[in-house]
Amino acid sequence: MAHTIAVLSQKGGTGKTTTVRTLTDVLRRCGVRTLAVDLDPQGNLSDYFDLPTDVEPTVADVLSGRAKAAAAIHEDIIPANLSLAEAELMLGGKMGREMTLKRALAKATGDYEVVLIDCPPSLGLLTINALVAADQALITAEAQYFALQGVEQAIEVVELARETLNPELTLLGVLLNLADIRTVHSREALASLQERFGEAVFETVIRASIAYAESAERARSILDHRPDLGADYLALADEVLARLSGLGAARKRLKQLAQSSTT
Numbered sequence: 451m452a453h454t455i456a457v458l459s460q461k462g463g464t465g466k467t468t469t470v471r472t473l474t475d476v477l478r479r480c481g482v483r484t485l486a487v488d489l490d491p492q493g494n495l496s497d498y499f500d501l502p503t504d505v506e507p508t509v510a511d512v513l514s515g516r517a518k519a520a521a522a523i524h525e526d527i528i529p530a531n532l533s534l535a536e537a538e539l540m541l542g543g544k545m546g547r548e549m550t551l552k553r554a555l556a557k558a559t560g561d562y563e564v565v566l567i568d569c570p571p572s573l574g575l576l577t578i579n580a581l582v583a584a585d586q587a588l589i590t591a592e593a594q595y596f597a598l599q600g601v602e603q604a605i606e607v608v609e610l611a612r613e614t615l616n617p618e619l620t621l622l623g624v625l626l627n628l629a630d631i632r633t634v635h636s637r638e639a640l641a642s643l644q645e646r647f648g649e650a651v652f653e654t655v656i657r658a659s660i661a662y663a664e665s666a667e668r669a670r671s672i673l674d675h676r677p678d679l680g681a682d683y684l685a686l687a688d689e690v691l692a693r694l695s696g697l698g699a700a701r702k703r704l705k706q707l708a709q710s711s712t713t
């Protein structure tokens with residue numbers, strides 16, 4: 451069964467989409483069959499993968515029952531667009547509304563080893579659907595004074611999902627993103643996260659760089675756009691693989707990939 455990872459945070463701009471896009475790239479380059487699911491009506495992940503804007507069906511069609519998840523997979527991505535906002539509203543009035551994504555994905559993910567879900571910038575019904583469909587949660591935080599508070603809110607929602615709807619759900623880790631380690635407030639944000647959440651916090655910190663905006667604009671992976679920065683995501687992928695079962699061979703391939711990208 452695929453490891454299904456929901457990438458979430460209580461607000462936008464914490465690097466969720468960039469993390470899903472880049473982890474997907476790294477895992478695929480290590481031979482891990484990876485499905486990326488865009489669950490944000492803004493469709494940033496779909497754009498970042500350079501899918502055509504009119505590609506159909508999308509995750510909105512899946513959630514509203516108009517399409518099967520398997521039909522919505524395009525180049526190993528289930529895309530989203532603004533129609534997801536409407537689908538979310540419709541979903542709100544339905545029985546089993548929190549289970550809809552889980553039920554839909556169950557029949558479509560058999561061929562994948564990892565499924566990464568990019569959540570919208572809120573802890574509402576779509577994010578709950580991701581947490582019910584997932585067995586792991588990855589929380590992203592922006593290196594700011596108030597990072598701790600945001601992560602606490604996200605963890606509360608993860609715990610709520612575990613207690614009520616998905617007892618299998620565990621916390622994969624907390625990722626500090628957009629860090630400028632030269633600044634005091636980045637270092638303090640990391641220290642406070644580590645103090646509060648201990649080993650759940652990934653050792654890897656994703657450094658801030660304007661190159662990420664360029665990479666998104668050009669729909670080009672940071673691994674190709676700026677391999678020196680991409681090294682952060684190789685290190686993160688190594689920690690992620692170490693926390694997932696049955697992916698040891700991929701970890702070996704990752705080591706080779708890391709060596710060849712530095713030489």
Ligand SMILES: Nc1ncnc2c1ncn2[C@@H]1O[C@H](COP(=O)(O)OP(=O)(O)O)[C@@H](O)[C@H]1O
Pocket residue numbers: 459461462463464465466467468469494571627628629656657658659660661662663664666
């Ligand atoms: N490490 C980084 N350094 C600087 N900017 C980044 C970094 N990661 C992402 N960004 C940029 O920050 C913005 C928000 O990132 P994004 O991944 O879209 O976050 P979210 O999905 O949580 O809203 C985007 O413009 C993205 O290109």
Ligand SMILES: [Mg+2]
Pocket residue numbers: 466467468490494495568569
């Ligand atoms: Mg996003």
